Amino acid sequence: MAINDLHHFLTSYFSAHHCSLLYDDANMLTVQLTEKMDRALINRPFYWHYVKQMGFAGEPKQLTVITNPDKRDGKHEWIHYGSPRLQQITNHLLEHEKFTKLYERVNANQKTALYPWLITNIKISYQGKQKKDEIISIGLHLINGAMRLEMMEMLQERSMQNAISDYCYTISPMIKLQSGFRRIENVLISYIQDQDHDWAEASRQRMDEEMNLLRHFYQEEEQQQEMNKEIGDIKKRYSPRISFDVVNGGIFYLTDNQ
Known part of the structure; x- marks a missing residue:
């Protein structure tokens, strides 16, 4: 899937949750989070507990993410398929707004x-x-x-x-x-x-290599049960x-x- 698709997914996600898009150039996205989205995506429960106890409104954070890997700068968060931030967003959707x-x-x-x-x-x-x-x-x-x-x-x-x-x-x-x-x-x-x-064939090849190596070390009959357990772990990891x-x-x- 093209990186632009991920970018559009993110802009739609934040717009749907009433976050202001402060900067959007197809490579980088800066949004002003709402309090609700700050609580969902930024891990600072003690801050919100404190400001509410003190009677303050609180200040939701801004979030900047880079969606084009060629534009990574080391200062801003790079979001990509499999990244913790994208997983957090998809989990939020699954839990609250499926x-x-x-x-x-x-x-x-x-x-x-x-x-x-x-x-x-x-x-x-x-x-x-x-x-x-x-x-x-x-x-x-x-x-x-x-x-x-x-x-x-x-x-x-x-x-x-x-x-x-x-x-x-x-x-x-x-x-x-x-x-x-x-x-x-x-x-x-x-x-x-x-x-x-090809990735699947490479996975199967790696699995066979790992199991053959394992059988080389477990040659005693009394080690059979332990070997079978490790073979099961290898299959789970590489199948x-x-x-x-x-x-x-x-x-x-x-x-x-x-």
Whole structure:
């Protein structure tokens, strides 16, 4: 997934949580956190306990992250797939805001239809000799079955809200959610099958090397149980596998009937 996708994911995430974007140039992002987001992402519970005890409002921090690895400067935090900060953000979404329903804000003076999209951000985890996470943002039109990637980037250009705008009405989905998720899953499976899987073969080769070396050291019959335990640990560590996790998603009612 391109680094711009991660950048758009982050700008959408902070915007949705009412954080001001102070600086945004596709390489670096500076946001003014709200108190709620400061509590969620900045580990300083004693500070907030103290200021509340003293009756002060408190000052949420600013957060600056670099999203382009070529622009790392040693002063600011580099955020990337698999980084602790991105894991913290995805965990926050999983814990608090995994599913939602939102409507596009429309200034209409006549009846305007809003069409349902199932939109999900899905983390694909590749595990083996090396680990890698990838976030895919995908949307499914629940009327005609059209599917689009980089939905977070598209939503960045829209204004969304919790209530439907005046003069707007929603079109009922033709595709059920369960069927929609299966369609998205099939697209992701095809996406993975089309990739180069040399990493998996390298993981299996490393696993075989580790197990052969282990068998060389454990040649006594009474050591069999201990050897089997270590072989199990090696398989767990090096067996290549791919998993999907829904970071968050929901039903988004949009003006486009694409």
